[in-house]
Amino acid sequence: MATKSLTLVMIFFFLLLLLDCSTARKLKALRHQRPCKRLVFYFHDILYNGHNAKNSTSAIVGAPTWGNTTILASNNHFGNVVIFDDPITLDNNLHSPRVGRAQGFYIYDKKETFTSWIAMSFVFNSTEHKGTINFVGADPILTKTRDLSVVGGTGDFQMSRGVVTLSTDAYEGEVYFRLRCDIKLYECW
Amino acid sequence: MATKSLTLVMIFFFLLLLLDCSTARKLKALRHQRPCKRLVFYFHDILYNGHNAKNSTSAIVGAPTWGNTTILASNNHFGNVVIFDDPITLDNNLHSPRVGRAQGFYIYDKKETFTSWIAMSFVFNSTEHKGTINFVGADPILTKTRDLSVVGGTGDFQMSRGVVTLSTDAYEGEVYFRLRCDIKLYECW
């Protein structure tokens, strides 16, 4: 009788182990497929060019020796540093309600083609969202979609990590561009 | 008899599952409330203004086209880039023993108000702490407290993540400011 119950216990023990392992595997697989939070925003960058002091949301603040801080440099703007404080909207209309600000900087970092590198925060302070999401990463502008890292967050986005997929939704010469940001958080609190 | 022990085993099995779930929930709740490590530091920034070469710990290195690198720009310093190597102390006294250095840069990124964005490392090399803590995030200076992300660490702080709450402890015109940094690590090794 004791042997019987011993066997039973052992069967359950192994079932439990199996369950444990398969759950872990399933959870891991799930984590790979599905973000715990997903958000889509647009942000709008209007570069100061000497004539748009009122409307502009960004400015050149660094340039290589062959450039200046009023006009983007030759060689695919290589060496330019731009600081921005751009409005964030829920759709692709510049005049839609601002739901936050994209603040930070980008640099143009390649002579042979248009490529940039961005470090920025999305800053929210509305009834919908309070807090920040912090991003860094390479932004090869001419690629249809490109992935940057969500390296952290605060407030509603405390301790977030994930990936943001950027795509250029529109641009007008060297003055305006609009990026679509598909934020996928894989670590949430 | 076998049925009885089967029942017993099943009861324990479910108790175990319950225990497992509630523990996970408790651990998660705990993680939200309590950092695994908490550290408070102050750091002191003395901006070079053309007259304090000896004492200054930071310098303007980027400016918009309407500014220069000696005096902070108009429009709430929008467009200024400042590189710093600031002493870290345990209390709010500039002359207290230095326990490390805060190294990195900040930018002023808004025309309408004072707001900055910081990327920096706290570098420690003492008997107390060896290693670095890396930060990035938006710093809306005029807000009483503001949260930035701890995005990583090395040495004693290997693989750390968390949040740092900054508050302006003091400032003197445009030359000196002192920040209180309440570092809360929620991921430790």
Add this chain to the structure above:
Amino acid sequence: MATKSLTLVMIFFFLLLLLDCSTARKLKALRHQRPCKRLVFYFHDILYNGHNAKNSTSAIVGAPTWGNTTILASNNHFGNVVIFDDPITLDNNLHSPRVGRAQGFYIYDKKETFTSWIAMSFVFNSTEHKGTINFVGADPILTKTRDLSVVGGTGDFQMSRGVVTLSTDAYEGEVYFRLRCDIKLYECW
């Protein structure tokens, strides 16, 4: 009989708990010792100095008021900002096949000695690796080895975290340096 099987169940229950705890401890210890992925690369930086427009891969784009963007500043280059797009190779030969690009910027951030701070991405687009690894951290150049944080990744390196150990493999005056990068990822997907 029921008591006997009850005892048995309880023994297994406690064994299970012990197993659970020791496994967790072992896993944690393992995680500390062994990266889930390890990669070694070299990258090569050739700074524009006014005479090497063709070969250079980086340029000074920010300088303190006592410097300029053609020659690195006095005071251990304090205040210089350099943007780079450097080739990555598998060995220490500048002419080896490029396996990716190191893109980002570094700043010199101390008056008294050579110390820098780096934010960059390794960008891969080959059959071997597709995706990016994102780094930030202090780089005290004169130290034999120094650790920076891997704060995120995309593509093949999605959601990566870890530490990179940099060492200066070679340098030629103020024009060329080559860094060995020993990347240790402790979080992989």
